[in-house]
Structures are given as C-alpha cells and as structure tokens.
Amino acid sequence: MNKEKVLEARHINKYFTEPVRFHMLKDIDFNVNRGEFVSIMGKSGCGKSTLLYILSTMDTAYEGELDLNGRKLTGLSAEELAYVRNKEIGFVFQFHYLLPEFTVLENVMLPGRKLAVKSRQEVEHDAMEKLKLLEIEQLALKHASRISGGEKQRVAIARALINEPSIIMGDEPTGNLDSRNADIVFSIFRELCTTKNLSMLIVTHDLDFAEKTDRIIEMADGSIINHGHQEPFNYS
Amino acid sequence: MTDLSIIMDITRTHLSSRLKQSVIAALGVTFGIGSYIILVSFMTGLNVMLDGLVLNRTPHIHIYNEITPSEIQPIDRVEDWTETFNVVRSVKPKESIERIHNALPLMTSLRKDERVRGVTSWASARVFYLAGSNQLTGMVNGIEALEEVKLFNFGDYIVEGSPADLVKNNNGILLGAGVAKKLSLGLGDKIQLSTVAGGILPLKIVGIYQSGLADVDNVQSFVNLTTAQQLNGEGSNYITDINVKLFDMEEAPVMARQISKDHDITAKDIQDANAQFETGSQIRNLITYAVSITLLIVAGFGIYNILNMFIYEKMNDIAILKATGFSGGDVRSIFISQALIIGILGGILGLIVGFFVSVLISHTPFETEALPTIKTYPVNFDGAYYIIGMTFALLSTFLAGYLPARKAQYIDPVDIIRGQ
C-alpha cells in the first residue's frame, strides 16, 4: 500500500474568542496518505467544519502546523495560500456553492481559468471531460441556478477536479442528497481514489457512507478520539 | 499571474445581472460629466468672448504722453543742494503737448524688433460734434483703419459700413454708436467737427462704431490718420498714441518698462491695464470646477452605494471565488473594474451629452446691444476639457469603487460559508 503522506496536521489547536475564549480544536494530529479515502465523523458542534476550514487553508487563525505534499502551509501569505487552494485542494461544500449567473461549464472552468496554465480551449475541454466523468455533460450550457441539488453537487465535484488536485475535502457533500444520489457521489469519490490516486477527506454524518471509506476518524469535543483502523491511536 | 479575461468575464456577468442599478450608477456619472462639459464649455466660451471684447482690441503695449508734473524740479539739479532736504510745494505740470516726440523713428525701431507683430499709430483730437443745433463733446482718433483691422480686430466693432469705406474717403468718419444715437444720425448723413482750436471740418458718416462699452461709444469716433492730423493743424509726425501688438503677450511688461525708460514716455502694458479681467475669468473657472466636482462627488457616492450593495448581494460568489483559489486582489479587481466600467460608460455618455447640449447652446440666439458682434451664445469646444472630464470620471469612479472593493478583498469566506 502506498504510504506517501499528502496531508499532515501537526498539533492543531484552535481557539474562538467570541463570545468568550473557547478552546475549540485540541491538539489535532493526523495524516492522510495518497489515494486514501478518509471520513470524519462526530456529533454536531464537535468542530469538524472548523477543522476542515483550517485544513483547506481558508482559516489561518490556528496553532500548530499544516503540511501538504511535504510543504509547510502554515505561515504562507494569503496570496500563496490562494494558489495552493486553487491548484492542490478541491473543496466540496454541503450546500452546492456555484456562481448562479454562470453556466455549469463556466462554473467548472473557473478554477482552471484562474490557474491559467492551460489555454481557455484546453480548460474548456478538460471541464467537459470532468462533466462526462460525472455523467452530467448534457447540463454544460445550463445556468447553474436551474439544475437540481444532486446535479449541483456533481457540478461542484467536477469543479473541484478541474485542476487535478492532490486532495478533495468535502463538508457533508451528501448531506442534502437522497440515498440514491449519495451513492452516486460515493462511487465517484471511490473511483477517483482508485483510478487517479486522489486522496479524500470527507466529513459526514452518514454512517453507511463512512463505513464504505478506508478509514473513519472520530471526533468529539474538538479532539480526535479514534484515528480509525489504519493508524494506531496515539497521542504525541 | 491571473488571466485578466476571467476577471473581466465575472465583472461583466455581475454587471449585466444587475443591469438596472448599473445603468443608474452610470447615469449619475453621465450627469456629472455632462454638466461639467456644458458648464466649462459655456463659461470658458464666455471668458474667451469677454477677453476678446477687451483684450483683442487692447494693445499689448500702449505708448502715449501722460501729462504729469516733472519728478525732477530745477532745485534738484543744483549740485550745491543735493545734500540738503528740498521741499517744493504745489508742483503743477508744465503745459505740454500730447504728441509723442520722435514718434516716427520710435515706430520704425519698434517695427524692426522681432518680438513685435505690428504697430499702429493714432492721432487723437478733442472735438465737438455738431449736427443742427446740437453739440456734443467727444474725441476723434485718426487711425490707419486697415492696420487696425489686421492687428486689433477693429472690423468687429463696425456695425454699419466698413473700415474700408473710411480708407476710401478722406472726409469720412466712423461715428460712435452713442454719438449717432444722441444726434439722430445714420449712415450717409453729414456731421461737422469743431476742434478746440476753433476750426470746423464737415465729414460724411461712412460707418457706425460700437464697442459695446457705452462710455466709449458715447464719445469716440474714428477718422483717417491724416484727417485727424489736419484737424489739429499738424503734419504727419503728429502722433499721440502708439499701439504695439507682440507675438507673445507675456513679454509686454518687460518691453513696456524698457520703452518707458529709453524714451522717457509712458508705456502701459496689457497686464497692467486689464488685471481685473484675469480675476473675472478665474472666478468663472472656480465656479465651474466647484459645481462640477460637487456633481461628481454626488455621482461618486451613487457608485459607492451601488457597489456596496453589489458586494453585499455577491457575498456567496466572493466566498466561492476565494474558496476555489481566487486571491483577495482578484476579488478587489473584479469590483474595481465594475466601478471603472460604470465610470467609463457613464463618462463617455456624459461627454456625448455634454457635446450635444453645447452645440445646442452655441446655436441659441443671443443678441445684446452691448455685444454687437455676438449673435449666439459663445461656447468653447476645446478638446482638452473632454480629456479632463474623462479623467475626472475615471478618477472619481475609481475612488468610489476602491473602498467597497477593498472591503470585498478582506471578506472571510469561512464566515460566509458558515452563515449558510
């Protein structure tokens, strides 16, 4: 099994100051390996989303250290972090965040055009490929505001894939979907792990979904209480 | 390096999805810039006209003999008393003639000066205008009419007849409009002039002169130079005024001082004579810019408000863009370019509207006794004002857009995503 680390979180602590100072995340310490499909579970309010925002570099107000592909992300400038998000991380939200005034195709192309290593035509071609992969190529020219929730979620996944990232993070990406659509999304993720060697880090409340992943990280009250079967439980 | 086309695509989509507000914001700029163009064109048109009214006809240097008491009294010339403090009471000017000494050589030397565009000479005489039993005091100036037309736009002030008619007729006179009115005389009528010395000269009215300044028109008339010299019983070297026009008006003060010193004569420069006209122009300019800037500030607030609203409505978009790797600077560019597009479109429309309204004004009849040569409102179509207007538009929209755009730059996507 490939044990190359993609994401490393080292002793992450997070405090909220509003309304009172509160220790939200306590010494979060774990890895995600290349091609590994990891899910995070835990009670509502235990800090899963908070952790994900830190891991996805959107939130920089934390203590500890974060590495991606062996490169330290902690302390990088906002500009550099934006580049990392654009190139290396695909993010899928619970609510299908698309730009409503753009077409499906344009939404998928957006991060690719921002990265600007490929020509517009190439990005458009790639975007169509991703839509085909997710079997929604027929929606390409529709407005993002005029497609169903399940379809939006797949568009968001296509968008997350456009720059061939190292890891996909999802915050309850199936939370709003019926079980049939949730199954579709799961098999897409699974397929990407095995064929493209992509890593997945997915927060979910759906036990059926989580049990099919490689490893379940369990959280409670801002701490990891179980790292899942692939890695022995350890405090550093 | 971010591909600018993606920024522009997002900008365009945002604007077209809020078309109505965008258009209203742009119209605010149109209003500001349009008003500026109209105001500035009209005001500077007025300035040019008023300057023309006085400055065009005013010589850059006016040389004449002013009758003043001598600065140096005989006692000052006595060497024994140079160390003492001499007081001479009740000094009066010596009786003196108004003619300029050696006027002809002076004119020749002026004409040779390369700074000088042209020189004209006047011979003035105080007269009584006689018609029937009426008599009026006045002043006739003997002139070389064609030179005056060439250098000082003299023709603009002849409302009936022409300067050429005067040149053709040695017994002709261009009568001041006020004089003509008071004496009920018109073109072709006869008038008699009586000089202070007592001579009487009958003349034929070949034209009416109207400067627009009543004080002048009620007194002054023009005859040929030789006629005036005759009237005074003098020869061709009798010259009372020399008018100099320079290539560069700014050289007038220096030259005037030099002439005055070299020839012991009064030489007034145009800046000295017309200082108050500069002030008038400056105040009109000040008003124009104060009003225009006020309008642009109002337009700027409009843009500021609408952009703030856009940003508020587009919070989700901003969060998505940031989550997918657009930097704060990209987001700022998106909103600044929205402001600039509003500014550019509104500004260009403002220039067009301003231009057409100015054309309309320049065709509106405007006739007044005081300004005989003006038939429509004066408007200045200087292209520089259009460039200034556009610069204004861009500057104010940039400033109005910058603050909200900066706010968008620092929006935290996590806050927005959590808020869902």
Ligand SMILES: Nc1ncnc2c1ncn2[C@@H]1O[C@H](COP(=O)(O)OP(=O)(O)OP(=O)(O)O)[C@@H](O)[C@H]1O
């Ligand atoms: N900006 C903030 N300031 C203060 N407290 C916050 C802030 N954001 C979140 N919290 C609190 O932190 C806790 C953890 O929130 P978080 O969204 O990480 O939970 P979660 O595990 O994702 O829950 P859920 O499963 O319901 O999505 C919550 O109690 C929330 O009220």
Ligand SMILES: [Mg+2]
């Ligand atoms: Mg959550």
